[in-house]
Amino acid sequence: MTPGTSPRSTSPAESVRIRNATRATMAQFFVNGATFATWGVLIPSVKERFALSDAVLSLAMLAVAGGALLTMGQSGKWIARVGSARALRQVGILYAATLLLIPLAPQFWMLVALLLVFGSAMAAFDVAMSVQAALVEGQRTRPIMSTLHAMFSIGGIAGSALGA
Template sequence: MALFFVNGATFATWGVHIPTIKARFGLSDAMLSFAMLAVAGGAILAMGPVGRWVARLGSGRASMLGGVAFALCTLGILAMPAFTLLLPMLLLFGMTNAAFDVAMNAQAATVEASRPRPVMSALHGMFSLGGMAGAAFGGLMLTLGVPPLAHAAMIAAMTALTAVGVAGGLLADHPAMPTTDHHHRAHASRALWLLGLMAFLGLVGEGAMYDWTAVYMRDVADAPLGWISFGYATFSGGMACGRFGGDLLRARLGDARTLTGSAWLGFAGIALAIAAPWPVPTLIGFSLMGLGAANMVPIFFVAASRLPGVTAAEGIARVARFAYVGLLLGPVLIGGVAHLANLRFGLAVVAVTMGVIALFGARAARRYLTPR
């Protein structure tokens, strides 16, 4: 829980200081987008090697090293004196984030496999909680006029000390179920592609919600100025609540039924926001979408960690790569549709992704998900 919390808080620190970076180097919106793309690109490029690295080193030790490296890169971003040096640092930031992310999720899969009841959703809830805490603390530091480098140093120290401090309490990874059968290996490969595709669809919707909720509240729902940020807040709040309650659902219903119900809930939320584009119904719809999206990634990661012949780290890394691509392309895809039609049509793409997962995803992947 501590590792997930500091990961969320550290990544939020980068988000808080995006305007700082833009102002310091006088970046245009296009150049700022390029800088943000470097973070996502670094994570996507690193996913393959990272999975093998974590599997070889063990998720406990990799969590410690990945957390310390991620902390140092967070500090490095705010220390760069020139934009030409910032870009490679952002690439490293994305890579170390991927290493920390895969390692702690592989460790989480080991912890869940060692317990009688699921815990993965609650751990992802701690990531959401850490993100909210990191953003709130960053806002306080900006209000108090604390220099950005000093703020980054505080967060980096917290993350590095946590990663080192908890390392001794982490578990040894369970060995991958061995298989030399070609049929089993092909089965595992198909499973990873299928889980990755579902993760891609799920994160297309999630990424779109992060970037487009405020715009939808302002331009479509005609919300008052003070309500515009509530769209993001209700979606994030729904995500946090859904994750902290998700393990109970997974234990009672199983992963397959939880996934199907979650996807239908997300579909209903977006449908409500599109059909009733006024502030209150839209906020209710966004909160339902948050509840629906909350447990998708935890379920996909757990399923990927249990495939025969594949280590937990490698399975999670393969699925996470698809997820990162979806998170990156989601906002762009919705923006393109909105440009050609309008934002209500753009948001309908999110409803379609949820509907596809609800209708076909869980049914197709049922053999890889925990039944009840």
């Protein structure tokens, strides 16, 4: 037995519920990796579309980090209030929508605003996903964090390949 685990006997229904929760959490990590990688693939086209210098592109990309920083501190309180599964559903829609809207931004200031929201949604999704992962791992007899992070990487590969 590894540290932090305890022997459990679970009913077949409970085992199925835990397995489904594990798969759903793996999917969340995959989607997060794919979404972030897809944003990375969009960067050259955004730069070309708005004829941005490297310096201006860097400032626009700073909006993603800024959105994340503005959101990260409050995300935990919100997730504790609504629950990680509900938070993932809600913020996941925003995360996906902003990714889809980034290449459609008609003006540079709208692009920067979208990147700010994208960064906020990404941060809130990441926090909620991590909370969900900890909850699921706590129900299992074996750790799964390394598997979940591998799913993020596989999602990143898939997002990059899809964008290419």
